[in-house]
């Protein structure tokens with residue numbers, strides 16, 4: 001039977017003035033709405049106890065399994081307000097499907113897609129007033145699931161908590177949509193063959209942090225990871241996929257190999273490519289080819305993509321050999337056009353020819 005997410009309204013919601021102050025300049029991941037969706041799974045009873053409840057802290061036993069063995073997964077998607085006041089999600093079915101794949105990899109229970117979607121619909125409806133109306137802001141939704149059984153044995157938890165929180169969001173990078181700089185890490189890998197790289201699990205992001213620090217120490221905004229076996233093949237950035245645009249009209253991204261996250265934005269761009277007269281290509285790209293391509297100009301543009309990052313131009317690559325400026329360090333035409341097209345669909349300014357939007 002499908003789960004119901006009835007609203008248990010927050011008796012102390014933020015005032016209009018407090019909410020207005022957040023929405024005036026939300027940043028990314030800093031503020032949260034008045035409610036959250038929750039559900040519990042137990043090995044004996046399956047999914048139950050679902051509701052939309054006041055946003056607030058969890059009380060966790062110090063032995064809670066997730067705190068020790070990181071049995072956890074999450075998703076990221078956004079709700080967009082259109083000019084007519086309607087609110088839409090972008091390809092939430094893809095997030096539901098990926099969360100199910102992540103759950104299987106992390107030995108967590110699958111939350112059926114209809115329950116996943118119901119939790120999001122109910123939360124967005126409850127916190128409708130938090131969906132930004134300004135410019136390119138949106139309501140970022142963060143569904144997640146974790147092992148909430150208090151038990152120190154290493155085995156899949158018998159009790160799991162699902163939750164979805166919502167956060168008004170502006171640009172992910174503090175400088176907005178300016179070309180970012182990328183440090184190519186050959187010291188650290190994000191995910192190994194047979195590991196959890198294709199799953200959206202906290203451990204992958206934890207593994208990326210020291211490399212992100214390394215990038216910052218080199219004055220870069222983001223890190224680029226290569227494969228773990230040879231440190232030779234481009235995989236992804238610390239939380240977003242990567243694309244390059246070649247002078248001969250190819251839009252190239254590393255092929256999925258089990259250790260790269262199957263980004264929803266990555267997939268959408270593959271579909272949009274042909275509409276821009278570009279040939280979408282998924283294949284292995286070596287670091288050597290990338291750097292040489294940037295230096296020779298054959299790689300005309302480079303960009304990062306993800307739900308949070310949308311499409312973010314990359315202006316410079318940096319590695320042990322020095323700096324490699326991409327396309328003069330400016331936002332490339334194709335990057336700008338793909339970004340605009342994606343946002344136009346998401347905000348209802350262009351026709352949704354692929355049926356990607358779901359009205360809440």
Ligand code: COI
Nearest residue numbers: 076077239306307308309
């Ligand atoms: C997203 O793009 O939604 C992510 O989960 C990535 C994270 C860097 C915010």
